[in-house]
Amino acid sequence: MTSTGIGPPKRDTYRHGDLRRALLEAGTELARGGGSDAVVLREATRRAGVAPSAAYRHFADRRALLDAVCSAAQAALAIAMEEELDGLPNGGDPAEAARARLRAVGTGYLRFAQAEPGLFRTAFSASDNLRSAASPSRAGEGGLTPFQLLSAALDGLVEAGVLPPERRLGAEFLAWSAVHGLAMLLIDGPLRGLDHAQTQDIGRHLIDMVERGL
Amino acid sequence: MTSTGIGPPKRDTYRHGDLRRALLEAGTELARGGGSDAVVLREATRRAGVAPSAAYRHFADRRALLDAVCSAAQAALAIAMEEELDGLPNGGDPAEAARARLRAVGTGYLRFAQAEPGLFRTAFSASDNLRSAASPSRAGEGGLTPFQLLSAALDGLVEAGVLPPERRLGAEFLAWSAVHGLAMLLIDGPLRGLDHAQTQDIGRHLIDMVERGL
DNA sequence: TTCTGTTTGTGTACGGTGTTCACAACGACA
DNA sequence: TGTCGTTGTGAACACCGTACACAAACAGAA
Numbered sequence: 001m002t003s004t005g006i007g008p009p010k011r012d013t014y015r016h017g018d019l020r021r022a023l024l025e026a027g028t029e030l031a032r033g034g035g036s037d038a039v040v041l042r043e044a045t046r047r048a049g050v051a052p053s054a055a056y057r058h059f060a061d062r063r064a065l066l067d068a069v070c071s072a073a074q075a076a077l078a079i080a081m082e083e084e085l086d087g088l089p090n091g092g093d094p095a096e097a098a099r100a101r102l103r104a105v106g107t108g109y110l111r112f113a114q115a116e117p118g119l120f121r122t123a124f125s126a127s128d129n130l131r132s133a134a135s136p137s138r139a140g141e142g143g144l145t146p147f148q149l150l151s152a153a154l155d156g157l158v159e160a161g162v163l164p165p166e167r168r169l170g171a172e173f174l175a176w177s178a179v180h181g182l183a184m185l186l187i188d189g190p191l192r193g194l195d196h197a198q199t200q201d202i203g204r205h206l207i208d209m210v211e212r213g214l
Numbered sequence: 215m216t217s218t219g220i221g222p223p224k225r226d227t228y229r230h231g232d233l234r235r236a237l238l239e240a241g242t243e244l245a246r247g248g249g250s251d252a253v254v255l256r257e258a259t260r261r262a263g264v265a266p267s268a269a270y271r272h273f274a275d276r277r278a279l280l281d282a283v284c285s286a287a288q289a290a291l292a293i294a295m296e297e298e299l300d301g302l303p304n305g306g307d308p309a310e311a312a313r314a315r316l317r318a319v320g321t322g323y324l325r326f327a328q329a330e331p332g333l334f335r336t337a338f339s340a341s342d343n344l345r346s347a348a349s350p351s352r353a354g355e356g357g358l359t360p361f362q363l364l365s366a367a368l369d370g371l372v373e374a375g376v377l378p379p380e381r382r383l384g385a386e387f388l389a390w391s392a393v394h395g396l397a398m399l400l401i402d403g404p405l406r407g408l409d410h411a412q413t414q415d416i417g418r419h420l421i422d423m424v425e426r427g428l
Numbered sequence: 429t430t431c432t433g434t435t436t437g438t439g440t441a442c443g444g445t446g447t448t449c450a451c452a453a454c455g456a457c458a
Numbered sequence: 459t460g461t462c463g464t465t466g467t468g469a470a471c472a473c474c475g476t477a478c479a480c481a482a483a484c485a486g487a488a
Contacts, residue, residue: 014482015436042474054437062475124398170416173399174423178388181395184338185387190361202384209388213427228453229465256445268466276446
């Protein structure tokens with residue numbers, strides 16, 4: 001965060017220093033509060049203490065800024081998933097560990113959707129947000145995007161002998177569909193307002209379904 | 215459709231007659247073309263041949279118009295699902311028929327998402343679009359909303375003895391999650407551009423997963 | 429150092445949007 | 459016929475995205 005104070009940051013230098021980053025951070029903050037519709041270019045420049053047209057030195061248009069925010073949101077999602085994975089105990093039965101990793105991927109996804117609904121919606125609102133699921137700017141600290149984290153978990157399931165290899169093809173689409181759909185229900189749908197325990201419960205049921213049905 | 219011609223419909227009377235309906239239809243047409251962002255109040259009034267402020271006699275604000283369009287889109291979705299159900303053969307094994315009805319609900323959902331991506335996105339973009347899943351304005355010709363159609367199919371599965379009653383609770387959330395998530399992948403995600411056969415195929419796989427995993 | 433060129437932010441302007449409000453036209457009903 | 463509530467008009471406001479000419483700051487060559 002470049003400026004925590006109220007009001008315009010009042011630069012003393014003519015140059016800003018790192019306007020692109022400042023705009024991206026302001027845009028991300030706007031997205032956090034109100035989803036993709038809330039990331040308005042003029043407000044981002046205002047928060048960066050800069051004239052509106054200055055943004056066009058760093059982003060082709062509002063859409064480009066939004067795409068950058070979208071990538072940042074996906075990276076944040078990847079980090080949430082990685083945190084869930086890192087919290088897993090090491091060792092134990094390999095098959096059970098592989099299953100636990102798939103579950104962690106799912107619960108991390110759901111946890112992020114509920115903790116940061118604005119960012120989550122933004123991550124999947126842009127025009128081609130899912131098209132390039134492998135862009136490095138959308139990765140977490142481990143270098144993997146949310147989609148790649150899921151793929152890795154499924155690969156682990158095959159290696160551990162839990163998932164038959166002939167069922168592996170396209171499995172990420174099935175698993176992703178289920179978890180993503182549930183996330184939407186939880187933040188915008190009739191399942192909104194459930195507390196953490198209830199969320200955990202239905203999330204577990206859903207992942208049970210995926211495991212059984214894959 | 216009130217006016218298929220180019221240009222403003224040129225009323226001869228001062229009163230419009232049915233402006234609310236005209237605005238709703240114009241808004242729906244805009245949503246069809248470009249999703250919820252495209253439903254612009256001024257453009258809707260333009261198409262209705264009326265001054266922008268006239269819209270405020272019938273809708274509190276743009277959001278209210280968008281909510282109405284959203285309900286219309288959900289009703290269209292319900293109709294697509296009903297069409298799929300109506301195309302099913304009658305008679306036969308009750309268990310197999312119940313399974314076929316659940317599949318029809320899912321394929322109708324996916325078919326609509328691909329045939330009308332703009333309307334589909336609009337149906338699930340509003341703030342409280344899923345909250346009142348039972349509003350009559352969101353129902354198809356049979357009087358059931360998309361969610362209620364799914365619930366009915368699951369009830370049929372229990373009646374036919376295919377689904378154990380203890381698994382019925384919350385099953386619509388699991389099934390809806392999976393199908394809705396897949397729809398998003400198909401219209402905005404990496405699965406975009408698949409032809410009808412491929413879509414059918416992966417849709418079948420997904421519904422297999424749901425049936426097995428429910 | 430000074431001169432020159434490139435990068436980056438400024439100021440102003442344009443068209444578009446949602447929204448408000450006083451006013452005018454109409455329809456209905458006494 | 460007169461009156462009143464409903465519905466559409468016109469002009470205004472603030473806000474948005476975007477374009478453009480201009481100015482300030484930097485970087486490197488002379």
